[in-house]
Amino acid sequence: MTPEVVGVVEAPGGKGRATPKRKVAEAANRRPLVPTDxxxxxxxxxxxxxxxxxxxxxxxxxxxxxxxxxKDKGPVRRYVRQYVDARWSLGELFLPVAIVMLLLNMLLTGVSPELAFLGLVLLYVFVIAMVVDVTIMWRRLRKKLIAKFGDDAIQRGLMMYSVTRVFQIRRARLPKPQVKHGDYPE
The missing domain is CATH 4.10.910 (30s ribosomal protein s13; domain 2)
Incomplete structure (x- = not known):
């Protein structure tokens, strides 16, 4: 006769050891809340x-x-970055144009208030043109995203992600542009 081992039953696919007591398992998981050093x-x-x-x-x-x-991970965000970086936009020119216009405005205010006012009006026209440019860009980009990635590609915050990238000076954008102007993504 073969001697039987009492208390240990090995099931097929089992772990091959006894379940530890609760006290032992809790002690193994216990760590101090505050490190010693x-x-x-x-x-x-x-x-x-x-x-x-x-x-x-x-x-x-x-x-x-x-x-x-x-916030920058994923194929959709990469596509948005590449599309925005490939495109010439008025937004990337805003900061230099605004600085020049404001300096001219300060210089011309004492000499000719009419010319200073005209400069301010031109700056506002430039801002309106930028808004129109960004609107057209987003509509085109949205169509391309839906065609490439489907309706689920348009996530919350994607429009602001592309718009804020448009308004940054190209050299200051992070992640750095990986494409040249005119090299649109496929």
Missing amino acids: RKAAAKEARASQRAERDRQYVAMQTGDERYLPA
């Missing part, structure tokens, strides 16, 4: 956060999708 723990946390920020900054410069911040 708080200064070292804080230093380590700062170092890991710094490494993560550095990794994200390099990704913003190179366009490495793996380490981009969550």
